Amino acid sequence: MKRRLKSFPMLNDIIVLSLILSVSTLVNVNTVIPSYMGSLGAQAFIVGLAYTLMAFSRAVARLISGFLRDVAGERIVLTICLLLRMCAYILLFLAKDVLNLVAGLALLATAQGLENPALLSATAVVAGETASTGAVFGLILTLRMGPNIVSPVLSGWFADSFGVRNIFILGLVLTCFSLLFYTRVKTGFKLKYADPLGVKAVFRKDLLLLLLATFFLFITVSSFIPILSYWIGEELGYSYLALGLVFSSRNLIALFSRVYSGQLSDRFGELNMLMCVGLVRAVALLLLPFTKEIAAITLLVVLHGSLMAAPPRSAFIAKMFGKEDYGKAYGSVGLAQDLGSMVGPVLMGFIADHYGYTVAYMSMSGFLIAFIFTIGVLKRFSSTLNG
Template structure:
């Protein structure tokens, strides 16, 4: 298949996947209260259980699905993930109790793995000199979906009820499944010289490579930094806005500015990494993103905070495309499924730790401190990886 056609189809798939997820997740507390009759006193604990259930399961399953992808085919695993995710969203629309919703999220974590398969397929179809741009475009569309999703979810909830969002998400993921069944073909198998020694292809052998272990740890920490702000960001925006009318709308707009910036800038970071080195792009994005977060934590006025939210989005979106491109370049084609499965598992671990750490820091040191802590982690990562450059690929 032509790599441009593959990129176009996967771009649409990623947009459906990302927007389907984000038009539901921000509204889970409301879903628990309005549709599942959870008392206000219990909604926080149920939100935590429902939110984290998927991350825990997917962190366990992602490496397993990745290993199967390399043995049975990445296209097959993409079909599996999109079809099962479609079923999970449909089940989410018919649940009647919070326990059932938690079970649905566990099943969703079991089904997850579509994003790493999209990356693996694209990395195999993409010409080497276009890898950074392709990964950057997919990352940008993933971010764009995180902006579009809540808007669609809010409109559907207002006019058709919250369950309609689950049914629409189920339909979108089923369309993704059909695209993989009827259009996308399995990437060509890599050619292995007959005299080349056979390598151990287990996940443990991959993790024993210093380069891969370093990149996966970085991926987990970056995801932790992104999610560390989630428990307090809306509350923090509300405290800056004060008695401003349409507070929910204003908070949503400010919240989405980072995603808008990221969607626009991610392909540019991919191009920069392709021409100047992905390591340089990653370290620069980490350093600038960390500094922007610290500055954002000093803002005491809504409009300046909103401006820094946009600036943070410009820098944050340069980290993951560089990490993913480096993982793609430093591994053999025969283990692309495993490596992106491990990457997804690392990000899920970061997604679990981030909100917990953010809540603890905000509780004991104040909400400002969360921005300082997140920024300090990114700056420390950038400087540490720069000093230990030999643990990173030469790209």
């Protein structure tokens, strides 16, 4: 029988883990990287290519993380993640040209890729024992991403005041604090299972449909920030601080939307919630290129982030798989995310350079429509399977 959240002490462990990992995200390099690369001579296509290379690094890391988590547990994976993040910030600080900057970004993306399957698997162990799977994922992801409310403003202000390179020093210091806290805190779950290399479970048709939908979604997710940042900073001429305010407004909504997205998925179904996410984002992207005022842009960016896909998607996976396959399942979904992220920025950067930003935003909306359709097929298949 599923237990209420307040009667499940392991929830405290995963909350502590999420808070520790959130410290280093007080620095948001995505706020400044696209425009910073532009100042070094990179065009929008090169910026998109850099984000594609980051996605490739993240994809490889997710696959390694998923299997390593099922072999050795989340603690080893997350320790390696924090060490690599520190090295990435050092490399970013030392970079003097686009090539070295991209190398640092690739290492940072590798660290991000290692973290995701380990954290989601640890959360699934907790969420799978409760009656509120989506709500647990919403809570943990909210805590993990909470610093994003202030990190774009902090990063934008820091870049305007002290220079972009000093942001990387700040990121290094914060990551050192995260690692120090993590080595001193004992989490209460062990994640080691008998058949870590078994891959049969990840080739089910319902998972493959979810992977395809995730691929479509992340073509738009990955290209949204670099295209929007380049458009606002280079085309419309707004400052780093203005960029930070736009993204902080979105992240403030996201702080709450992750929680209520998880709660709504528990009530109305994970797949219904995912289709709503696609619809809301498609509408926001269709309207975005027709406004140039920063206030109106901010409102549409807030609308774009008003519903989150991660809690319902993660809850759906937790219900599909056993604990012994969580790492591989979340790693597979992470791979689909990163394949979309490899295609999205370079494709949308090419479209923006050759056909304009209006066509780029319309194209992103088109991929969201494909996402909605694929989730609809998955819903029908799941209903048939369960019926």
